[in-house]
Structures are given as structure tokens and as C-alpha cells.
Amino acid sequence: MSRAVDRAELVEANAEFYAAFEAGDLDRMSAVWADGPYASGVTCVHPGWTRLRGRDEVLRSWALIMANTEYIQFVLTDVEADVYGEHAVVTCKENILTAEQGAGNGFLAGGSMIATNLFVRVDGGWRLLVHHGSPIMNDPEER
């Protein structure tokens, strides 16, 4: 497989993570994350949260978050994707438009997070092993 194809599939796998969240679809979100021998090492840091570890704990958190998100949309910018053999790192800025449940009609909030996503190659596809997201409070580009 060429490097360009490899990288394109990686960027696509990264986009599917955010699409699964936008769709609020736990089955799609479950398919994004690594399983089997990697299940115990699955790690997720939601912005402002401490670390969650293990596939079950991480997917429970996504079920909770998606149940409490009425609407969310991501525009990913500054996407950098590096393939290192069977592992790959994607970092990107998550530009978010969201509506919280019960916030009333038409209320939307925006914000920017920065994310590090570590993928592993399993059966020819990229599965998410580690996600670390955090709020950007000090962005020199926006001063």
C-alpha cells in the first residue's frame, strides 16, 4: 500500500471518529475504537476530564456524552497525520458548534479543542487506541 493511500485512510478513520459523535451513534463509535488485545490499553481524555482507561469505561463515557448532546458539529482544521508502520498519530484542531440539552431553542455554543489521536493498524484498517482532547485557552493565532 502506498504511503499516500495509507495516510488518506488514516485521515478518513480520524474523520469517522468525529462523524460517529456527530451522529450520536454508539455502534459506529464502538467500531472506531480498538478491541481485542488492545481493549485494556484503550485510553480517552475528554477535555477537562481525567483519564479513562479500558474499552468498556471509554465507551460508557461516550454513551453518556452522546445521550447528553442534542447537537454537535465538528470542523477539523490543522490536521496532521503521521504513519509509523503499524501506528499512526493524528493531531487536529476541533472547531465545535454545539447545543446543550435543555438550553432552549436555537442556543448554540462554539469552541476550539486540540486533539491527539493515536491509531493502530488492525486487519488493514486504522482503529483508535488513544484520544486526548483539551481546551485551547491560549492560542497565539487568535490574539
Add this chain to the structure above:
Amino acid sequence: MSRAVDRAELVEANAEFYAAFEAGDLDRMSAVWADGPYASGVTCVHPGWTRLRGRDEVLRSWALIMANTEYIQFVLTDVEADVYGEHAVVTCKENILTAEQGAGNGFLAGGSMIATNLFVRVDGGWRLLVHHGSPIMNDPEER
């Protein structure tokens, strides 16, 4: 090399990253981070910052941060270390005691961050490729 030795060396490499920061020693910090073919993929997210990318940009940020840190001490807890062949992931809670320059004598501040550190094996040793640190604003253990 046995798995236990492998993991012990990884935890030691992770500790050296924080020791270099505590010592304010840019040479030690430079030695911690990956170089050569990995230099362009070196990535660092300081808590609340956006992403820095490339070995030079990342090391410049450390020079700046260390020059502006009079005193800092880390106690690492909840250290989890997973070795995946030539790559390894360490996540840990950084319990920080710090003094800011010019804050007057005896003023110390504390806080907790969560960190994801991705290492690559180079010449038999572990070098840091990605660091992502973020503030913990919502820790269920501390409620």
C-alpha cells in the same frame, strides 16, 4: 529483553522527562525528545495551549517555559505504561507544585494535569515523540 525490563525502562524515560523540566536543563530535555527521522513529527500540547509541532518549535517552547519557571516539582500518580513493539504509551497524572517568577517569596501553587506521552524506541532507548498535557477540571475522584 523481557517485558518487565522494557516497561521499567519506559517508566524511567517518562520520569526523566519530568526530571529534566524540574532541573530546568534544556540539554536533558533535548535528549528526552526524538530526533532524526522523527524530528518533524515531534508534537507537544502544553496545558491550555494549542499544538506545537516539530522538534525545534517544541524545544523552543521548553526553553521559554523553563526560563519562566523558578521552581516546579512533579509527583506522578496513576502511571500506566503500555509497550506496543517499537512504540509505547505512558499516561499519568501530574501533581504539580510550582512557584512563578516574581510571585514573591514563598508563594507556591499546586494543580493536577493529565498527560499522554507517546514514546518510540530508538537505538534501544525510549524517546518522546508526542506529549499532550491538559488541566483536570472535572475529577470524579476528588468530589
